[in-house]
Amino acid sequence: MTNPRVRKIADRIQVIVAEMLERRVKDPRLGFVTVTDVRVTGDTQHASVFYTVLGAGGPGASDDEEAQLAATAAALESAKGLLRSEVAKQLGMRLAPTLEFIHDALPETARQLDEVLARARAQDEAVAAQRGAAYAGEADPYKKPREESAEDAADDDADEDEPEA
Numbered sequence: 001m002t003n004p005r006v007r008k009i010a011d012r013i014q015v016i017v018a019e020m021l022e023r024r025v026k027d028p029r030l031g032f033v034t035v036t037d038v039r040v041t042g043d044t045q046h047a048s049v050f051y052t053v054l055g056a057g058g059p060g061a062s063d064d065e066e067a068q069l070a071a072t073a074a075a076l077e078s079a080k081g082l083l084r085s086e087v088a089k090q091l092g093m094r095l096a097p098t099l100e101f102i103h104d105a106l107p108e109t110a111r112q113l114d115e116v117l118a119r120a121r122a123q124d125e126a127v128a129a130q131r132g133a134a135y136a137g138e139a140d141p142y143k144k145p146r147e148e149s150a151e152d153a154a155d156d157d158a159d160e161d162e163p164e165a
Contacts (some may be wrong), residue, residue, distance in 0.1 A: 003042060014038040016083075016087050016091075017035050017038070017083055017099075018086065020082070020083050021079075021083075024086075026073040029072065033053055034092065035049060035051050036050045036051060036104045039165055040097060044095075044098055046098050047097040047100070048102055051101070052106075053069055069103065077101065084096055084098065084099050
């Protein structure tokens with residue numbers, strides 16, 4: 001979707017669908033829906049509308065939450081014609097794009113990733129607590145010039161006294 005016109009159409013469809021779900025669609029099965037993204041094909045004939053439902057879905061969800069997600073999907077499917085006609089009316093295009101509603105799994109995936117990172121951070125802290133807090137190597141890892149001892153100085157003096165061949 002590199003075409004700026006297609007991106008503008010997608011953004012406009014997102015706004016139209018969100019406003020319609022908030023104001024005009026009165027289906028009791030419809031949960032608290034948020035339209036997260038819209039992707040339109042290059043020829044603007046098909047639009048995929050991604051949505052999330054507050055408090056529904058995700059791994060480990062209860063049967064009630066799964067039922068709410070299924071009911072919301074059914075409500076969106078039944079309102080698809082009304083939404084498409086309103087999109088066509090407000091866009092003023094010759095051909096209205098078909099709408100496909102897809103549950104967006106991105107929030108659940110992000111939450112799972114945060115949980116995995118928190119677990120890894122906790123394990124790292126536990127490992128660091130078990131072993132000492134000392135760093136590997138010397139206390140001062142930088143090289144310093146070598147200090148001459150008395151023997152080194154005597155050897156240098158002896159070398160200077162010898163005649164060169």
